[in-house]
């Protein structure tokens with residue numbers, strides 16, 4: 140704590156800043172409100188100010204310019220409105236707590252030091268000459284995170300600035316009043332961090348802006364690497380740092396980077412809601428958030444039903460050892476590998492010579508163009524042309540073929556039938572309907588020649604003849620043409636979408652037999668149990684379904700054949716829980732987002748999926764992805780989430796995991812063995828009541844699988860436990876309360892107290908489940924309770940008994 144005089148000085152300054160903020164807000168307020176009304180008014184009257192007339196080319200042009208002009212006025216007002224609005228919002232955000240830190244810095248060569256107050260955004264005094272508050276993302280503010288008092292330095296666009304930090308101070312301010320002030324040169328340890336971490340869990344993740352640690356700051360401000368890998372122990376602040384990094388990037392590149400050019404892949408849909416408030420809290424717009432599954436489904440469209448990663452993990456966790464199980468695991472691993480990616484690339488080369496599969500184009504139970512015809516046309520193109528380009532040529536050829544077939548089709552009997560079927564009235568109706576439809580569609584999409592043609596013909600007739608609906612031969616012709624065109628439309632659409640390529644067949648062909656696979660892919664080594672892997676994959680495909688592990692390879696093959704569909708808009712890709720992605724999936728992401736930098740956050744200690752990627756070892760495929768020169772690797776070992784006792788317990792589950800507890804103490808994890816399921820439920824009920832009485836209101840009963848969650852939920856509800864919430868993979872929002880949740884869905888989130896529903900040797904017996912168990916236990920911030928009705932899992936049996944209490 141600082142002395143009374145300093146305290147008073149700080150409070151005086153705070154009053155000054157608060158006053159400044161208030162008057163700026165008051166100044167902006169009427170302007171902001173007025174502008175808001177003006178913009179709303181212009182929007183409302185937009186069409187009144189514009190005269191729409193498209194009768195002649197001149198009128199059309201005039202209309203066009205009048206719209207443009209109106210648009211320019213509107214966007215200018217909106218821009219200025221937005222700027223003021225932003226300023227107003229950030230002042231409002233600063234008001235209750237304008238800053239959280241201060242450093243006094245004396246630059247080398249200067250005789251005075253400058254006081255730099257740091258907050259969530261900048262605030263300049265009335266004459267615009269000096270910063271009363273610096274945004275935490277400014278270069279000078281980086282010293283606050285990187286140094287203790289003494290020699291310090293920071294980077295500016297003009298070069299490095301060095302000097303001495305004379306003072307480093309932290310503040311807690313509430314509603315314009317100083318609550319606490321700490322000088323870090325005087326206190327040992329980090330009191331503010333202690334205080335922050337001692338609090339209860341929130342339903343939403345918090346911003347860590349005031350207490351960012353040095354190694355986290357390195358993640359946040361890394362702006363050089365194409366690939367930034369963060370391997371960090373459970374609770375070390377990976378996700379927190381990632382979100383601060385997004386805010387930093389948006390600030391640093393505010394002229395050219397927009398929030399929607401940043402994508403975060405999260406582990407499950409519920410996680411999206413968990414982290415959704417951090418950026419708005421910092422005054423930033425949210426980036427795009429999605430799950431890999433959602434993304435895969437988007438690309439796959441409705442072609443196949445895709446198994447989701449949770450179905451896959453349920454299978455891995457619940458199935459018993461068998462031939463089929465071993466093969467599936469071996470398949471998952473192989474399909475996740477770089478070797479399989481190479482195999483697919485070689486396969487695409489082979490397809491350039493032979494083996495392409497097409498789907499014939501059928502119309503009214505006839506084959507209009509056969510798969511064979513397509514194949515021979517396809518291989519008639521010069522073989523030096525890339526596979527995907529030949530597909531484009533084939534598509535153009537098919538569209539031309541369809542045009543000539545369409546012409547021939549007009550003579551067909553069914554067309555005549557359809558025409559005959561119409562009586563005069565219907566005829567007229569159909570005619571004008573068709574015409575309207577063409578006008579409408581073409582107007583929406585394009586003024587293509589089709590429209591001009593049809594419309595021109597209609598106009599011609601209208602002028603030449605007295606009665607538009609004089610159903611002469613010409614009209615009949617026009618009408619049959621329209622009828623056939625209408626019926627051919629879906630065919631054209633399918634051709635344009637390349638649906639004539641049999642991608643499912645092509646993927647299936649890969650798994651036909653050993654010899655063929657070797658020939659097609661040049662692969663010499665096949666994974667163990669290959670015949671069984673082939674059988675399983677083919678069976679699934681025959682049901683028009685895809686295993687989760689096949690999704691990325693399938694899409695990759697599709698792209699190799701059809702040409703890559705890339706997203707060049709996205710500049711930064713964040714992958715959270717990166718250890719759960721396969722090397723194959725990372726390679727796929729790299730290809731999908733060619734202009735994006737990647738930030739991958741993960742913990743190999745929590746790798747619960749069989750296709751996991753080691754993020755940080757020397758042979759990590761992730762380092763190879765962009766090469767060592769373009770990759771930075773940062774490790775976080777300090778765990779902020781859990782108390783020292785919980786960290787020591789979880790650490791002993793995974794001795795290889797580097798993890799250092801933050802000095803915050805609590806009760807040791809406690810183990811509770813009950814004679815029966817009912818007794819366990821009764822005990823859990825008691826414990827839940829006690830935890831709530833202690834003030835913990837974010838509690839999770841964590842189970843191994845979804846089935847176990849359902850069971851626990853039912854048993855505990857029957858026991859009289861109130862307001863439990865069962866979480867499934869479909870749950871979208873994360874809320875406070877008592878949740879019953881499978882471990883793999885609890886990834887990334889945290890709770891005041893965690894109750895491991897069944898820590899028996901029956902439930903956790905495979906070595907491969909160690910990391911799942913570890914992940915479940917590391918969700919706890921303050922309390923960890925474990926239950927069993929039988930023997931404890933071996934992971935606990937092997938543990939030093941001093942690490943827990945038995946109750």
Ligand SMILES: Nc1ncnc2c1ncn2[C@@H]1O[C@H](COP(=O)(O)OP(=O)(O)OP(=O)(O)O)[C@@H](O)[C@H]1O
Nearest residue numbers: 347350351352373374375376377378379779780887
């Ligand atoms: N510098 C910090 N200041 C205050 N709190 C922090 C800091 N770093 C992390 N925390 C807190 O520690 C907890 C864990 O952080 P976070 O969820 O980001 O960790 P993680 O590494 O992503 O964890 P996991 O891999 O286990 O999901 C959160 O409550 C977060 O607010």
